[in-house]
Amino acid sequence: MSRFSYRIVKRLVLVALASLHLAGAAAPIELMVEDAAAPWSNSDGSGYANDVVLAAFAAAHADVKLVVVPYARCKTYVMAGAVAGCFSMADAPELHGKVRFADVPLFLAYPRFFHNTSHPVAARGLADLAPGTRVAVVNGYEYPPEVMRLEQHGVRLVAARSEAANLKKLAAGRVDLVLAMMDDLKTDQVLLYEAQVEGVAFAFQSAPQGSYLGFSLTHPDGERARTLFNSGYATIVANGVKRAIDRKWNLPAQTAQGTAAKER
Structure with missing residues (x-):
């Protein structure tokens, strides 16, 4: 083989290897996101939480793909290690040892109870609920421990x-x-308007909890994705991108405060 031909072959090999490397690097990290948590995460893939997640990974120079699904599927897949991450999640016993949260919650959620004004509930707190009271919850959602303990009573x-x-x-x-x-x-007015219901009103509220991007402890991209998100989130907080997203969605400043990372 001539020196000229050798150089051409060598160059083609290097180009092929570079292409393979870029193809591997370009493969996006797949995350699942709930389809019915407006305005944080909407069925069309938009939402405040979606914007924050995408901006954080962009700041970390990582491509992600958001797959919009019902929350129960999102939770099941991340617990099984079938997807790198799922949002938005809150602490629950079944997540322990399977899901690890980001360092900071995407937002805080407040458990608020609503009753029918034609048949109002006299309770003004969880401790006041009588045995037999029927409380409607969403399949797969994580609720504060005190809510889950209601069934014991x-x-x-x-x-x-x-x-x-x-x-x-x-x-x-x-x-x-x-x-x-x-x-x-998500105010009371927004919730009731979107549900198109009448004769329903606020009854009482219990303590808030954080809602996080949760990462699989068994998926090969899980911990890498968590590290990238934490790094990117810190960047968008520092450079003002996070605050710009807050303003876009009319969110008050400093709504979600940082907390220590926990392994769920």
Whole structure:
């Protein structure tokens, strides 16, 4: 082989290897996101949480692919290691040893209870709920431990696909209370308007909890994705991109405060 031909072959090999490397590097990290958590995460792939996640990974120079699915599937897949991450998640016993959260919550959620004004519930707190009370929750959602303990006291937790579906049940008198996870963007007015229900009103609220991007402890991209997100999130906080997203979605400053990372 002539020196000229050798150089050409060598160059072609190097180009091929570079192409393979770029193809591997370009493979996006796949994350699942809930389809019914407006305005944080909407069915069309938009939302405040989606914007923050995408901006954080962009700041870390990492490509991600968001797959919009029902929350129950999102949670099941990340727990099984079938996807690198899922959002937005809150602490729950079944996540322990399977999912690790980002260092900082995407937002804070407030458990708010609604009742039918034609059949109001006298309770003004969880401790006041009588045995047999039917409380509608969303299938697969994580709720504060004190909520999950209600069943030990005879309260019935009735699961459905969405908060809107639960509110329709409440308006029809099929449940006594609806537990909705509210926040600084999803107001009572927005929730009730989107559900298109009447005769439903706020009853009481319990303590808030953080909502996180959760990463699989068994998926090969899980821990790498968590490291990239944490790094990118710190960058967008420092360079003002996070605050710009807050303003875009009319979110008050400093809504989600940093907390120590936890292994769930």
